[in-house]
Amino acid sequence: MGTHRRPKPPSRARIATLGVAAGAVSLLPTQSQAAPKPTADEVRKQVEKLYEEAEAPTEEYNGIREQQQKLQREVDGAQDRLARKQHEINELREKIGPLAASQYRSGAIDPSVQLFLSSDPDDYLDKAEALGRTGDRQTAALRALEGKQRELAQERADAAKRLKALNEARNEAAKKKDEVQGKLTKARKLLNSLTAEQRARMEAAQGREDAASGSSDAPASYNGPASGRAKTAIDFAYAQLGKPYEWGSTGPDSYDCSGLVGAAWRSAGVSLPRTVKQMYDAGRKVAQSDLQPGDIIYWYNDSQHNGIYIGDGKAIHAPRTGKNIEITQVSYMPFYAASRP
Template sequence: MGAGERRLVVAAAVCVAVLTAPGVAFASPDPTPSASSTPAPDAGLEAVRAKLDGLYHDAAVATDSYNAAEEKAKQQSAAIVDLAKKIVEGQKKLDDLKQRAGAAAAAQYRTGGLPDAAQLLLSNDPQGFLDGAGRVVEGERAAKGLITELTRTQQDLQQYAADASEQWQRLDADRKAKDAARKRIKEQIAAAEEIESRLQAKEKERLAALEQQAAYQAQSAWLGTGILDQIKGAASAQGKQAVQFATQQIGKPYEWGAEGPLSYDCSGLTSQAWLSAGKPIPRTSQEQWKQLKHVDIKDMRPGDLIIYFDDASHVALYIGDGAIVHAPRPGRTVTIAGAGSMPILGVVRPDA
């Protein structure tokens, strides 16, 4: 283990220790003053914090839509490539069948298309003709089979072309959906950044303290339920690998739509963590919630994914002892936080 990795492990351990100290409520980063001494700006900053939370939440929802459209576009592009290959192969087969059908027609033309009885009477070698009669019947059957295969191949090509056209239409629709999602994301983030740009340095510091205080209070309330006494699950081998990967990304910036290696969004981090453990999972937090096995919070173990908010718009990877690693939002970096610092929708297990 290198020096950098040791510092990371130590930092993580310290953070987890602070987050999970039994029976200890979280202290506010800045003690809350009494009502009579509360500075007026805090009320305004709380409103700003609420506004920013809303904007960044909407951006997260739009990011999920963008990522979903991106995944569909990849799948549809692959499907179109497969169909194109089938069309090329089918056309070669059709050309071959047409060539064989032409040869069969030419052979029939050379015999004059006469009935078998007439050919027998006119033949200079009646016995030879009779000997070949069986082969003629077989040839007729082969010709019928050739025509049947030719027709089926033409029908297959028509279906492939129709399927390709449908896939192109879907791809175009998903590209438009992706562009709309990209536009919403940029608008939401720009609006949030514009609000933050108006704040003075001291106001930004106080806003960060208020954000941290809200997270600490939520985590403290969650721990106050005694939930950690019930969570005893040990990580699976793949879960350990996913946790190791995710914690190694700490400090890297959040970037919407990013899947690493230099930056991540929330589901980009969790999907890549599990991919590194040899278990591909859905790309978006909403699909992770829909498709992966749900487990009770008391049964969760390191490596499981915690899905947040009613619309499953955020996801984090549980690392144990009441802590998560996640990519929070634009302007933040991958970090460790309390598992209960946001409203939990549920828990899913990639390697169930």
């Protein structure tokens, strides 16, 4: 009697797969199920978030650019030193006379020169002197040439190292630039997706929000209690009211947050580092209860956003892309710390 083999039951994984496949058809979106377009308020919140996310890489970009400029100056200096060393070597070769002439002019290498060009020129010179192969003046010239050649090799190595660091900084700056521009491009696309009516509603909502926060970018004159350098810095910042925020900019037509703070204090003869983080690290910290006009306010954290305290619970700052330099309440954003230049 033959055995009747029962069909193998499907595995649980197979059942789950079939179930998903069966349900997938009913889950496919139809025209009527398409996700609704975001409202003006939703777009505004997304755009604000993108602008806020762009601030940190902007400050990183500023720091890298500052490092890049320093490295560029070092590379330029190294190249100048290389040129001078090469000129000195060329002059020494001319002074060596017949010994060098056979190598550098006729191409016929004298045995003495061949020894000199070995891996240990000092050893050659010691032996040559012992054998009387060189005169005192010739020996001195050869020793000087050997020393300059070593210096030249060291300068070349240093220049190559600096050039490599410069290229790495350039690449890193380009990445940060792409990161910022990517977020700003996404924000622009969101704004462009709005109808004229939605845009008007969004701008009205932004206006109401600015009014609630006490923000204003209208031209004004400072009449607070600051004096000396702090007053000079604040007066400069006031003169920038209404100018646009532009990431990576230090003026005079536009600024980012740390660009404005640095330019204001520079007008008072105080040189500050370039980025929010560097300013925070370098400044003398003061408690919020001890704030004085001219102090630097840091919002969110120690590396994202800053401005200048002007008294009466207010600060002047360059807010973000799409907005102008303005006066706002310190409490409008999460206060993190303050420092005094």
